[in-house]
Amino acid sequence: MRLTLAVHSISQMDFGSKTQLEGTRLQIDVEELRRCILQDRRLQSVDLEIARPGESCRAGYVFDIIEPRAKEPGSGADFPGILGPVTPVGQGVTHVLRGAAVTVVDGGQPGGELGYESRRGGVSKILEMSGEAAKRSSYGDLQHLVMVPRAHPDIKRHAVLNALRVASCRAAVFLAQTALSQLPDSTLDFELEGPKSGNGNLPRVAYIGQIHGHQHGTESDEHILYGANTRGMMPTPLHPNEWMDGAVVISYSWGARGLETYFYQNHPIIGELYRLHQSGQANFVGAIATISSDQESEMKRNSMMGAQIAKWNLGADGVVLTKYAGGAPHTDMFETARQCEALGVKTVVLTSDTASDSRAESALLINTKEVNAIVSHSEGSDVRFQLPTVERIIAGNSEVADIMSGLSELTPAALCGIANNQGASRLQPIIY
C-alpha cells in the first residue's frame, strides 16, 4: 500500500471571484463554496471567514480542524463513509494544501456550564490567531477558512452534529480540488512492506491508537471510522496510510480536548514510526485502531484482542499506545499495554497528567508495574495564556461571542493546538 502526498504550499488565502490555486495563493469563490456546503438541506446558512496568522482574531467553539486534501481521480474517494460509499483509502495520490486549514465552528454550541448531552461536539475549544497562545499553537501559522454552518431550528442535535461533520469534510475537499491539475511543491511517499516483510533483523514496531472513548457514547449517525460510529467495535488493524488518508475523523467527543482530524491526517506518532522505518532503525509493521469501553467485559476483551493482534498478526516487538481524551480510556490503554507486555511486546504509552493537586503520585489514574515506559503530555492546568483583546470574534452564536470577547486568559486545554492527545504536544509535566 503506497500513498503519495502531493504537497502544495499555501501562503495566502483570500476570497475572490474564482476558486483557484495560483502558486501558493488560494482564492475562494465564497458563493460557490456556500452552495457546496448548503447542498445539505439540514443547514440553512453558513458564515464563511478567513483567519490568517497574526490577525487579531479569535474563533470558537471549534468543532474540528481539517487539512484541505483531495484524492487524485482514480486514487480513491475522499472521506469514504462520510461523503460517499465506503471504499478503501491509503493508496495513490492525495493532494494536500499545506499551510491551510478548514476550521469548523459549532453554531449550536451553548455557552455556559452544561450537562453532558448539550455539550457534545467540542468543549469550549478556542482558536487564537494572535498573541502568545497563537505562537504556541500548532494552528497559529495556518491560513484558516473558518466556517460556521447553521442548521434549521427544528433539526435535532445529533443531526446538526452530523451536518457539521459532513460540511467539514466537504469544505476540505472543495478547497484541495483546486490543486488536482497542478504540480506539487514536493511529494512524500508512505509505503510499508507490511507485517509479512522481514526488513532484516530490525525491531518490528506498531501503533495501537484509541479513536473514541465510549464513557461518552456515540450517536447512531456519528461518523468516526469509515463512517462507523464504533459502538461495539473491536480492535481493528488499520493501515497507517488509511489512518492518514481520510478513513478516520475525530468523534464529537464531549471532552475531546486536544484532538482534531488535522492530527490524524498528519499523525505525529505514525509520522515518527514512519521516520524510524524510512531511516532503517525499525520495521513499522502496522497500526491497530481501537476504542475504550464503558463495560469492563468489553474493556478486557478489547485489551486482549489488541495485544493478540499486535503480537500474532503484526508480529510486533514494540508498540506505542495512545488513548482518547479522559480517564476511562487511560484504564483501557494501560490494560492493553499490560497484556502486550505479558506477550513479550514492549510498550510505550502516552498519558495525560490528570493530577489536580500537581503531585506526581496523582498523575496516573492507574499504575501497573509492567507499564513502565510512560510519556506524558500535560493539559497545563498550571499554565495560563494571557489573551489580547481582539478585533474580530468568529463565534457560533451571540452567547458564545459574549464569553469569547470577555476572555482575558485561558489554560492550554481550552485552546486548539497546544495540549494534544495525538502526540503533537510540547507541553510536558516536569517533576520538581
Place this chain on the structure above:
Amino acid sequence: MKVVHYLNQFFGGVGGEEFADTPPNFLEGPVGPGNLLNQILPEGSQIVGTIVCGDNYAVENQQDIVSFVNAKVKEARADLFVAGPCFNAGRYGMSAGAVCEAVKSESDIPVVTAMSEENPGVDVYRGEVLIVDSGSSPANMRDVLVRIANLGAKLANDETVGPPSAEGYIPQGFLRTEFVEKTAAQRLAEMLMAKLKGESFEPEIPVTTFEPIPVPLMTTEIAKAKIALVTDGGLVPRSNPDNLPRAFSRVWGAYSIDERPKLLEEDFEVAHGGYDNAHVQQDPNRLVPVDVMREMERSGAIGSLHEEFLSTTGNSNPLENSRRIGREMAQRLKEAGVDAVILTST
C-alpha cells in the same frame, strides 16, 4: 543572610554513638562542617549559630527539639535554616526533616537539608523540605555543601529553583508544566527504541507503588453481619446536599436508606463526569444495590443492611485526598459497628 545550622552529636563534635542521648545545645557561629559551609556561602552571609543534638534524643523527644530549634531560629532572626548533611544516617535524617519542616511552618523561612536517597527521612519529608541528594559518602561533603549553599541562597532571595537534576536535589514530586523542544510523539519513539534495545529510559511520570493494605479478617458470620454500601460513583440525593462535584471531589456524603425497600429514581441523581451514568439515573440500585441487599436481609443471608450508604465522586481525585476520604469513611463505618462493606466503583 543569617543562617542557623543543625547538626547531630557526631558532626557537631560531641562524640559517637555513646553520646546519642545528648540534649540540644546552641553554639554561636559555625561548627564542624558548618565551617566549610560558612566559607562557601555567598558574600555577606554567615552561620550565626549551630544547634547540636544527639540522634536518639532528637528522635525520642521530637516535641522538645522542635521547640528548641524554633526558639533559637527566632532569636537569631535567621533568613535560612540548614540541617545536615545527614548522608544515610537514618535517625539524623528523620530529625533533620522534622526540624526543617517545623522551622518552615513556624518561621516561614527557607529550609534545606541533605540526605542519601535511601535515608528514611526522604520518604517522610521530601514533599515539604528541599533535600539535596548527598549520596552516602561524607567524602562528597564539599560538593553537597556547595549545592546546599546555592539552593539556600536562591530560596532566600526568592529566585526560581531549577529542576532537581540541574540543582542536585531529590525530586519533591511536584509537577510543573513546561514547553519542551520535542513533541510527545518524538519522545515516544525515542523511548520505544531505547526499551527495544535494552537501554535505560526514565518514565516521564514515575510509576507509583502502593503500600499493601492487609485484608481484615471477618470475625462475624455473614448471616449476622451488618453490611454497608459504599460507592465512588457519585450517587447523591436529589439537589446534591453536600455539593459533590463531577470530578476532583474533596467531599463525601452519608445518606440514609433506613426503611427504604429500594432506591427510587426520583429521589437520587449522579454527580460524576467520568462515566456514562444513564443506567444509574434510570435505576440507582444498579450502583448502590439496596433492592438486592433488602432481599438478602429478609432471607437471612446477611444480618442487616447499614442504615446509610456512603458516596463520593471517584474521578481524577488526588491520591492524598482519596486516602483521607477513605480513612474518614472507614472511621464512620467502624464507629457504627459495620462488619463489612460492599464498595461499588465506576
